[in-house]
Amino acid sequence: DVQMTQSPSSVSASVGDRVTITCRASHDITNWLAWYQQKPGKAPNLLIYTASTLQSGVPSRFSGSGSGTDFTLTISSLQPEDFATYYCQHTKTFPWTFGQGTKVDIK
């Protein structure tokens, strides 16, 4: 099975900051990677799929990059509504697995 490792596990940032979250796969997953945002008590929300494709309706300050085993989610200018937990998930083969999550909170 493919294991997903996110870093950091948490990050403190201010509004307007650039935030970068990394996700590493244990095996080559080409570009079969999705990113989700989850706010407390709510269901996850798909942000990016196939590593860099922005889901419809998601603000352009979110971007994704990477291929193979190393991937990045970048928030170019953090907004108040972006404070949340972010998860990566590979969709290369079954079972699909998630990273452990990265919590973005207010500095």
Add this chain to the structure above:
Amino acid sequence: QVQLVESGGGVVQPGRSLRLSCVGSGYIFSNYGMGWVRQAPGKGLEWVAMLWYDGTNKHYADSVKGRFTISRDNSKNTVYLQMNSLRADDTAVYYCARAGETDIDGLYYYYGMDVWGQGTTVIVSS
């Protein structure tokens, strides 16, 4: 609007069974793969199961294989998760989700979960 609504959660004793349901609306349900994802209290997301748009090709996480069964009834726009031999570590919020798909050179591939329900809570406790 596109919507998924789960039901069937509750408190159940270890070793017993429970069936979750999820009804989709606002889109052609029979055209999409469907899956379940769970989240234990204070923990991260765990992918549980998925099946193809027509009910073929079912896949499970190792943690539930042999105990959980995913199925669907496209005439009722509903996907199910039958959970048997429940354990305390199955306690979680269970989310139903639609599998997003993309067309690459005439072949369709699932790229993640693009629509989610609000979740239903399962508590396994004596």
